[in-house]
Amino acid sequence: MPSPDHSPLGKSTVYADRYDAGLLFPIPRQGKRAEIGVSDTDLPFHGVDIWNGYELSWLDVRGKPVVAVAEFRFPATTPNIVESKSFKLYLNGFAQERMADDALVRDTLLRDLSTAAGGPVTVSLRSPDELDGTPLAEPEGIVLDAQELDFDSYGPPRTEFLGTHEGHVREVLVSHLLRSNCPVTGQPDWGSVQIAYTGAPIDRAGLLRYLVSFRNHTEFHEQCVERIFMDLSVRCVPAELSVYARYTRRGGLDINPFRSTDPAAVPGNARGARQ
Numbered sequence: 001m002p003s004p005d006h007s008p009l010g011k012s013t014v015y016a017d018r019y020d021a022g023l024l025f026p027i028p029r030q031g032k033r034a035e036i037g038v039s040d041t042d043l044p045f046h047g048v049d050i051w052n053g054y055e056l057s058w059l060d061v062r063g064k065p066v067v068a069v070a071e072f073r074f075p076a077t078t079p080n081i082v083e084s085k086s087f088k089l090y091l092n093g094f095a096q097e098r099m100a101d102d103a104l105v106r107d108t109l110l111r112d113l114s115t116a117a118g119g120p121v122t123v124s125l126r127s128p129d130e131l132d133g134t135p136l137a138e139p140e141g142i143v144l145d146a147q148e149l150d151f152d153s154y155g156p157p158r159t160e161f162l163g164t165h166e167g168h169v170r171e172v173l174v175s176h177l178l179r180s181n182c183p184v185t186g187q188p189d190w191g192s193v194q195i196a197y198t199g200a201p202i203d204r205a206g207l208l209r210y211l212v213s214f215r216n217h218t219e220f221h222e223q224c225v226e227r228i229f230m231d232l233s234v235r236c237v238p239a240e241l242s243v244y245a246r247y248t249r250r251g252g253l254d255i256n257p258f259r260s261t262d263p264a265a266v267p268g269n270a271r272g273a274r275q
Contacts, residue, residue, distance in 0.1 A: 015089065015092055016089065016092070016093050017092060017093060017095040017096040018093055018096055018097060019093045019094055019097045019108075020090070020093050021090070021112040021115075023086055023089045023090040023093060024082055024086050024087065024090050024112060024113070024115075024116040025082065025083040025085075025086035025116075026080035026081070026082055026083070026116045026117065026118065027080060027081050027082075027083055027220075028079060028080055029078075029079060029080060029081055029222070030079065032219065032220075032223040032226075033226065036226060036227050036230045036231075037230065038226065038230060040077075040079055043076065043077065044230070044233065044261075045076065045226070045229055045259040045260060045261060046076065046259070046260055046261070046262065046263045046265065047075075047076035047257065047258045047259035047260055047265075048073050048074065048075050048076060048257075048258055048266075048267065049073070049074040049076070049081070049221075049222050049255060049256070049257045049258075050071065050072070050073055050255075050256040050257075050258065050267065050269050051070075051071070051072040051073075051074070051087070051253055051254070051255050051256070052069065052070070052071055052072075052249075052253065052254050052256070052269070052271070052275075053069065053070035053071075053072065053087075053091055053252060053253055054069055054249065054252045054253070055088075055091065055092070055251075055252030055253075056068050056069070056070050056091050056094065056125075056252075057094065057095050058094040058095065058097050058098070058099045058105055059095075059096060059097060059098045059099065060098065060099070060101075061098055061099075061100060063098065065095075066099075066102075067127075067128065068102070068105075068125040068126060068127055069125070069126050069128075069131060070091075070109070070123060070124065070125050070126075071123070071124045071126075071269060072109070072113060072121060072122070072123055073121060073122045073123075074113075074117050074121050075119060075120070075121070076257075076259060077119060078117035078118050078119035078120075078121070079117075079118040079119065080116060080117050080118045081117075081220060081222050082113065082116050082117060084250070084251065084253055084255065085251065087253060088251040088252060088253060090112070091252070091253075102125055105125065106123050106124075106125055109123045110122075110123045134271065135270070136270070136271055136272060136273045137270035137271070137272065138174075138176075138192065138272050138273065139174045139192055139193075139194035139244065139246060139272070140172060140174070140194070141171075141172030141173055141174035141194055141195075141196070142171065142172065142173050142174065143174045143175070143176070144173055144174065144175045144204055144207060144208045144211075145175055145176055145177055145208070147204065147205055147208055149205055149208065149209065151209060151212050153209065153212070153213045154212065154213060154215040154216045155213060155214065155215055155216030155217040156213070156216075156217055157210065157213045157214050157217055157227065157231065158209070158210060158213040159210065159231045159234075159235055161206040161207070161209040161210040161213065162202070162203070162206055162207065162210050162231060162232065162235035162236055163202075163203045163206050163235065163236070164199070164200035164201060164202055164203060164236050164237075165200065165201045165203060166200070166201075167200060167201050168198075168199065168200065168201075169198070169199070169200075169201045170197075170198045170240075171196075171197065171201075172194060172195070172196040172197075173194070173195045173196075173197075173202065173204065173207065174192065174193070174194050174195075175192065175193055175207075175208060175211050176192045176274075177208070177211060177212055178190070178191040178192060178193045178211055178214060178224075178245060179191070179214065179215045180214045180215070180217050180218070180219055180221075180224050181216065181217065181218045182218065182220070183218040183219055183220065186218070187250070189221060189224075189247055189248075189250075190247065190248045190274070191221070191245045191246055191247035191248065192245070192246045192272060192274070193211060193225075193228065193243065193244070193245045193246075194242075194243070194244045194245075194246075195207070195228075195232065195241075195242070195243055196240075196241070196242040196244075197232070197236070197238040197239075197240060197241045197242070198238060198239045198240040198241075199236065199237065199238035199239045199240070199241075200236065200237070200238075202232070202236050202238075210231070211228075221245065221247050221255040221256075221257055222255070222257045224245065224257075225243055225244075225245045225257035225258070225259055226257075226259055228243050228245075229241065229243045229259040238261075240261050240262065241260065241261050242258070242259070242260035242261070242262065242265055243258070243259050243260075244256070244257075244258045244259075244267055245257055245258075246272050246275065247275075248274050248275055249275055254275050256269070
């Protein structure tokens with residue numbers, strides 16, 4: 001099983017500017033899923049990892065640079081995640097490649113990323129003109145962060161903070177205080193998380209304490225969101241549950257994992273102000 005220790009992450013790197021699909025470094029999801037009682041063969045959730053790439057450029061057939069913003073969607077059913085620094089190096093490799101048109105770039109990305117992920121991904125490209133007027137939008141819901149609470153636990157995540165009250169609600173809760181850390185470099189990952197559920201009312205103070213307890217936790221973005229989903233499922237037993245995290249950008253990429261009990265749920269991709 002490939003290990004992040006063998007990836008380009010956290011190492012001095014030569015930034016090649018020629019195309020090389022071999023730069024992509026896949027990491028199997030199952031290793032971390034096993035820690036939270038999840039098997040790839042019987043996932044308790046549906047979902048997708050949405051990546052936005054803001055540093056993509058290539059040359060047209062006459063040698064003039066072309067730039068685009070890319071959206072990549074990796075289904076949660078793909079057996080691998082792609083390590084983010086390897087993804088950045090791979091995208092940078094297009095910088096001095098002459099490509100006939102946008103379609104060739106998109107088809108190349110689609111082929112290589114699907115191979116690395118171990119299953120089909122989707123890719124879309126937009127020019128700067130197409131981005132004109134794109135609004136910013138924060139995750140909708142009741143924001144938990146104004147609660148006046150004492151905190152003293154910053155890792156590992158404390159599931160005992162999670163609990164419920166009597167009753168039945170359908171609500172959406174949001175926090176902008178999510179922070180975790182890269183398991184290889186220790187660099188912080190900052191994000192907002194949206195939790196939509198139906199069931200017994202989740203204790204809001206306990207939920208905020210639980211989310212803050214990720215502050216010194218080391219896992220990749222996708223793994224954190226799946227951990228939150230499973231901890232809420234076990235401790236709060238909602239009838240319906242969706243967890244969506246919007247992480248800030250690093251190296252021209254942001255990663256936004258979504259997990260849900262609803263197989264038909266398709267998350268939007270509105271950019272937050274911190275992204």
